[in-house]
Amino acid sequence: METEKILSSIAAFDPQLYNYFQDELQKQKYALSLMPEENYTSPLSAYLEGSILSNTSMTHHDEEAPAGLESITVSRVNKLYGSEHASIRTSNIAAASRVVFYSLLKKGDTVLSLDNRKKDHCNSESLQFNFVKFSIDPHEQRIKLDQVEKLANEHKPKIIIFSPVNYPRIVDYKHLSDIAKSVGAYMWFDICQNAGLVAAKEIPSPVPYADVVTFSTHDSLQGPQGCVILCRKKMAKSIDNTVITTGHFALKKNILAALAIVFKEAATEKYGQYCHQVILNAKSLQKGLEEEGLEILCGGTDTNLVLLNLTKLQMSCNKACSALRLAGIMTKPTVLTTAEDKITFDILRLSSLILTTRGLKEAEMYTIGHMIGIVLKNHNNPEKLDEIRQDITDIAIQYPLFSDEWLAAKAILNPVYSGGNLSLPHELAAERKKAVLKKILGFIKK
Template sequence: MDYSHVRGVDPEIADALEGEEDRQRNTLAMIASENHVSEAVLQAQGSALTNKYAEGYPGSRYYAGCEYADEVEELAIERAKELWGAEHVNVQPHSGTQANMGVYLAVLDPGDKILSLELSHGGHLSHGHPANFTGQTYEVEQYHVDPDTGYIDYDALAEQAEEFDPDIIVSGYSAYPRVVEWERIQDVAESVDAYHLADIAHITGLVAAGVHPSPVGIADFVTGSTHKTIRAGRGGIIMTTEEHADDVDKAIFPGAQGGPLMHNVAGKAVGFKEALEPEFEEYAERTVANAKTLAETFEEAGIEVVSGGTDNHLVLADLRPSHPDTTGKDVEAALEEAGIVLNANTVPGETRSAFNPSGIRAGTPGLTTRGFDEAAVREVGELIVRVVDNYDDEETIESVAERVQELCDEHPLYE
């Protein structure tokens, strides 16, 4: 990409930008929340819309000169409605966390009760962790996956909801590899007169493509990120019914944010248009097939996969049974040196610190975007296993790094 204008003003930043682009081209992105957007999305996000304030909503702005900002936001909204089948969409949240904040502000008061999945079992900070605004503002109790199966125990969730009497139940997760049974959680929410927020941050693209069941039309609110499996402009989204539309919109602006990042909204609109093309469904299907292949590769090598496999784009591996003295951070660091970038992650029943946990989380969205098929992903899985088995052996890491570079060259990014 051309950073010549940046270089003329700020060579240090130009070096960093070029370095980051080179890093992405020559490493394999397997952090489950990351992906590679198209050059069209990149161009939209770097557009002159970054100069424009557009506080308010299309047709009702607080500043003049919003003709094209309105057009962009309206297109993003209409495309999102078509993708997910939602009655009302707000595309202004700066992130998935701020989308969740918008829902909480719309229907909760400080001190109200949230029931959500614990972070170490696959939940998210914005679902009620004490270090997050949710844990500091609301009363939070958390449910868990069954430690033996790795699946959500819906019966236990129902019992807990009956005892806790929450005001809102949060479903949708950041490290849960199985299909979420939205209807069962909605039934639980209705039984205790609670709202249901389904956070599909990780699986927005899989839901849009129909390869994961959709909570839209089931849950009261659906939030998500727009830059993960959907490959659109970086940010968040809220989908709800007309009943809650005004409350959600007011909670985002002026409640939680000022002016929207219109260049990011443009990136969302472009990415949504790409996701409406038939090829996107093929991409989503391959993403899931690749993740299943990765899970099988780990299992065949004796590395335990939480829940025994995956139904979506991510694989969560527990290193303790096969490598009791190896931590997730050991593996993360060694793999990064070899050119494979994933993250250490807590696992159900975690016995170590969240800063140095017992598991690793790997995703296939980025590899699939680069054109990796199941055979190529199986080879990547085998390379990961080699590093897990020999994370402190430099010869192994060098050998894996050489093959990773060849795979990057075979599957170029931004040709």
């Protein structure tokens, strides 16, 4: 059934749900999101997730031939990342993290973790550990591995976790791994929104230096909600058994197929071009922000992530987020801890993933950096925020939610958010976009 007919049927049968759907569609189309944990799903993956495969499932009791769907998917993951073993049954990063904890640790063991990452996933009596934090130096704004080594020697952790959710720079993975080995600890890298950049070889891979690697599949990989656990072969049996005993014994075939297709897409030249653009866009966003006099933490970015420090503006991250939301820009507010407990930073975590998926390039990202600065400097001016909101809409309307530029296969069914369904004529939207860019350039020159 065609998309329009499906929507018409929903509108007639369930107007309340249809109105919610339309409201969400408008929000996504006419705003610009820099949220780091989100992305738009590959059209091929989205189609498979909603296909007839959603009618069937499989459990760990099912016999899987080498050509079976789970085997195909696991094989693609291992080939993509050069890993020895992969589990794809967990549905989210919290569940995957608990699997790793149950598999490798005992109650009371010491965990050395960047910013205490994963501590929030230990919410049961059997998952109580002694967490020790390492973090960025608040003055140099970098992770100092000599300090990590000092903490490891002092506390003798059973596992070291590096999860750079709030860290946009590349670290020496081998050095971290060597620190773990020196104290007899496992080394766990959670590569979160960097998973796509690693797959595309735009940034180094931690897999050769890791005992465990985890990542979600719905953000940088543009797939369905899911999570992957990579591990060394010697740990495979323990990880797989824990996956089953913690309740992840069934898989819907539509999710498996949706995962399989994104792992195949991630190996294509098109996806590599997308990931390259992600980094270019992050650097252009940073440049626009800095030209507005805003401070970027950690000296910049090597990935999709730009950390906007709000300290000099004397503004809380939540207040800044609210002002930007009114202007049509979606961001992630965070209070960033450091190696010195008394020093924290209110920041906005800005990611180039979503806007790159939509097709924006360096010029637009540079402009958006300036627009963010203008909003924050005028956060108490409703009229100015309304004006910027219209400018943001004029930019957003130019782009689909998933640009045809990144499609590995061209002859596909267009989802409802494709480039072919923009509601304004392309020529009119292009003229409005030019006017917005001209206006912003005027602001910049003042």
